Amino acid sequence: MTESSALLKPAELEPATEITHRICEQMDRCLLGRESLHRLVVIGLLSRGHILLEGLPGLGKTALVRTIGNILQLDFNRVQFTPDLMPGDVLGTHILQQTDSGQREMIFEPGPVFTNILLADEINRASPKTQSAMLETMQERSVTLRGQTRELPDPFFVIASQNPIEMEGTYPLPEAQLDRFLFRVLFDSVDAEVLQRIITERRQGDLPTPSWQASKDDLTYLFSVMERIFLPKPVAGYIARLVAATHPDNAEATESVKKYVQYGTSPRAAIAMGEAARAHALIDGRPTVGFEDVAAVAKPVMNHRLILNYQARFDRMDTSTVLGDLLDQLDETGLDLPADVSLQNA
Amino acid sequence: MSSIDPSLQSFVRKVYAIMIYRTLLKWSVVWLMVSGVMVLIFRFTGELPTNWWHWLIGSWIVLTGSAWYRESQRQPEPKQLRAAFDRQNQAGGLVMAAAEVDTRSWEAKAGTLALPAVKWNSGRVWLGNLLAAMFLVACLLIPVKYASLISDPPLEISQQVEQLHEQIDVLESEYILPNDEAEVKREELDRVAEQASGFNPSKTWEALDQLLHTNEQLAQEEAEDALSKLKAINEASLLGKALEMLPEGLKNQKAMEEGLKQMGDLMQQLAKEGALDPENLPPELQKAMAEAMKQLAKGEGPDAQQLKKLLEALENNQDQLKDLAKQLAQKGLIPPDMANQFKEGQGGIDPGPLAELLKQHQGDFQELLEELGGELGGNGGINRGPGHAPLLYGNNTSEEGSEFKEQKLGLSAPLDQAKLAGVTITAPKVTGEEAILGKGALNTAQSGGGNALSAPVLPRHRGAVKRFFQRPSAKPVNKTE
Numbered sequence: 001m002t003e004s005s006a007l008l009k010p011a012e013l014e015p016a017t018e019i020t021h022r023i024c025e026q027m028d029r030c031l032l033g034r035e036s037l038h039r040l041v042v043i044g045l046l047s048r049g050h051i052l053l054e055g056l057p058g059l060g061k062t063a064l065v066r067t068i069g070n071i072l073q074l075d076f077n078r079v080q081f082t083p084d085l086m087p088g089d090v091l092g093t094h095i096l097q098q099t100d101s102g103q104r105e106m107i108f109e110p111g112p113v114f115t116n117i118l119l120a121d122e123i124n125r126a127s128p129k130t131q132s133a134m135l136e137t138m139q140e141r142s143v144t145l146r147g148q149t150r151e152l153p154d155p156f157f158v159i160a161s162q163n164p165i166e167m168e169g170t171y172p173l174p175e176a177q178l179d180r181f182l183f184r185v186l187f188d189s190v191d192a193e194v195l196q197r198i199i200t201e202r203r204q205g206d207l208p209t210p211s212w213q214a215s216k217d218d219l220t221y222l223f224s225v226m227e228r229i230f231l232p233k234p235v236a237g238y239i240a241r242l243v244a245a246t247h248p249d250n251a252e253a254t255e256s257v258k259k260y261v262q263y264g265t266s267p268r269a270a271i272a273m274g275e276a277a278r279a280h281a282l283i284d285g286r287p288t289v290g291f292e293d294v295a296a297v298a299k300p301v302m303n304h305r306l307i308l309n310y311q312a313r314f315d316r317m318d319t320s321t322v323l324g325d326l327l328d329q330l331d332e333t334g335l336d337l338p339a340d341v342s343l344q345n346a
Numbered sequence: 347m348s349s350i351d352p353s354l355q356s357f358v359r360k361v362y363a364i365m366i367y368r369t370l371l372k373w374s375v376v377w378l379m380v381s382g383v384m385v386l387i388f389r390f391t392g393e394l395p396t397n398w399w400h401w402l403i404g405s406w407i408v409l410t411g412s413a414w415y416r417e418s419q420r421q422p423e424p425k426q427l428r429a430a431f432d433r434q435n436q437a438g439g440l441v442m443a444a445a446e447v448d449t450r451s452w453e454a455k456a457g458t459l460a461l462p463a464v465k466w467n468s469g470r471v472w473l474g475n476l477l478a479a480m481f482l483v484a485c486l487l488i489p490v491k492y493a494s495l496i497s498d499p500p501l502e503i504s505q506q507v508e509q510l511h512e513q514i515d516v517l518e519s520e521y522i523l524p525n526d527e528a529e530v531k532r533e534e535l536d537r538v539a540e541q542a543s544g545f546n547p548s549k550t551w552e553a554l555d556q557l558l559h560t561n562e563q564l565a566q567e568e569a570e571d572a573l574s575k576l577k578a579i580n581e582a583s584l585l586g587k588a589l590e591m592l593p594e595g596l597k598n599q600k601a602m603e604e605g606l607k608q609m610g611d612l613m614q615q616l617a618k619e620g621a622l623d624p625e626n627l628p629p630e631l632q633k634a635m636a637e638a639m640k641q642l643a644k645g646e647g648p649d650a651q652q653l654k655k656l657l658e659a660l661e662n663n664q665d666q667l668k669d670l671a672k673q674l675a676q677k678g679l680i681p682p683d684m685a686n687q688f689k690e691g692q693g694g695i696d697p698g699p700l701a702e703l704l705k706q707h708q709g710d711f712q713e714l715l716e717e718l719g720g721e722l723g724g725n726g727g728i729n730r731g732p733g734h735a736p737l738l739y740g741n742n743t744s745e746e747g748s749e750f751k752e753q754k755l756g757l758s759a760p761l762d763q764a765k766l767a768g769v770t771i772t773a774p775k776v777t778g779e780e781a782i783l784g785k786g787a788l789n790t791a792q793s794g795g796g797n798a799l800s801a802p803v804l805p806r807h808r809g810a811v812k813r814f815f816q817r818p819s820a821k822p823v824n825k826t827e
Contacts, residue, residue: 293439
């Protein structure tokens, strides 16, 4: 057995897990009542994925992005997407300037995308032209203008938000762009108890300063550990079967999938799920990915990639319910035991 | 070797054993039911084999082997069982990873992995086994007499078959039925008896009726032939006995010779018709009869000694024909009234008066015949030609004072108490001398009795009937007187 194929040693994994726990802990301290969301955001960052936050205004989306930037000591930019926002406003533009020698030349002025964490606020209000400008940046992590490609800083994350109400005058994100987001996370309202704490502890909405910040080395170490989290073949098989089963014509598709799904998820979803499951295992302090890791990230990974048909609209069916059925009914192991035989914990 | 492997192997064996056990119990429901049915079939069609326990145990072993083989064919893949073991222990992929990478550094932290329980909801299968076992036990204990409830009900025709066999034997022994035809009839009868079924008795009854009908037809044709022969023999015998009873002096007269010649003609006629069967006579009678017949052929009458021998031969033939009729009657092949005609022998005629007549006419046979012919009228019969004597009619018999015969009407059984023995399309057979026909106006008419119309006379009509029979004589009444 070669060194590369060996599992992480406990001594190698434990510091990384400790860092992730600290990050989550600092986020929980700064933003109240969003523990599970914070874990998903950390998973997204570790997976080098982009996150789409969907929720009403005033729920703390910007605060979340600012907090994670502070904790990780990363650059942070915020762009408010509006219908008249042009791609150059995001990516940057060339400006004709006079040099010291008196000559004039086109100087590139980087846009807000050149940062570590970009908050694309209300991304669905921008025109498709501007939205599509984000495609290359999200997938290739680079910007190409006037034939010149410029790499974006590493790490680069996009955290976009969209408002599920006030849909008039908006441009819903096309499937191709939605597919580039690792997660779509629903940003729910917090309960009264949390609100009371916010009112009491966050006067003027000020965010507390993190008591601990991760260094760039910590992030690099986390990414290196992420590379060595082991994905067993049965788990990879389960992810593949899960993604395949979102297609109505698949043999393992559930009744709700067959009835309500028009298009299933793409292979990119399977890749994203594998990465997200690895990150979840890392946060849990395990060197291997288990079925429970997949189950934890399956819904956020796939719920924006599943395209439902009109029947689903009539029946008020959402992707979360369809995916819930699928996760309940699809056996992780593929063990085809008879219905009257079951395995139970000793 | 990983420390996980022993636990994993135990888990795999456990799953495998449960699956074999489950398949075996499911199949055993069918096995018990099939065994029960087999036991029923054996018990109701014959006898349960003495070593049936061996068969039961042997088939159980085969069943177990089959269950093992089937489960070994569809055994889950090891990686699937490993994944299930991992999931049930919430090992976070460590057990699965152990198949691909070295996980020993993490096994100590994972702690002891527990063996997952494999649960099978076997309630329904056990219930099925219990019911099937009860069925098997019931099949072993149920009394065989109830077999008739589910098997083909037998049709009891042994008596009829035996009777038909006896009839065929008689017909064959009396040369009425050739041997080969008798054999064909026996085979047909055996086939009918073998195929007799209570579900469809009419078919069997029809076949038996057909066989009986053909037997009776053959026997009756033979009996009618024998009866005509017997009558001819009786006539010859009567004449011979009358001649024998004549005084010695008359025997030498010419008329007597004429009588003997007449006797000879009768004998020759009998011989032509085959009524005389010399083969069945004793040798000395055969010899005497042959000589007498030669003499008769020359146109000469037999002498006294030959007459005696001929009478003896005729008596022998009479006995044979009577025996034949008796046997046929005993087997029910001819009706009793026909059999009675054989019993009458010489028709109840005493030869003494005939001898006296011959004596009175001094042996003048021709004169006697003319006189008798005038009084007796025609003899009838198509082989005697038109009778030369006129048919004579006297005055009507006086019916004065005659009474109507009283007959007691038979009781008819209620229809609801009737039992259907079978349905046949052949005509019903009327047996017995006084068989009563069905209901209706002719219910008192006797079969073959000749009084088919027997209408009762009502009391108010009796006066009219009486006056009819009290009519004055046919002599015309002189109005002037």
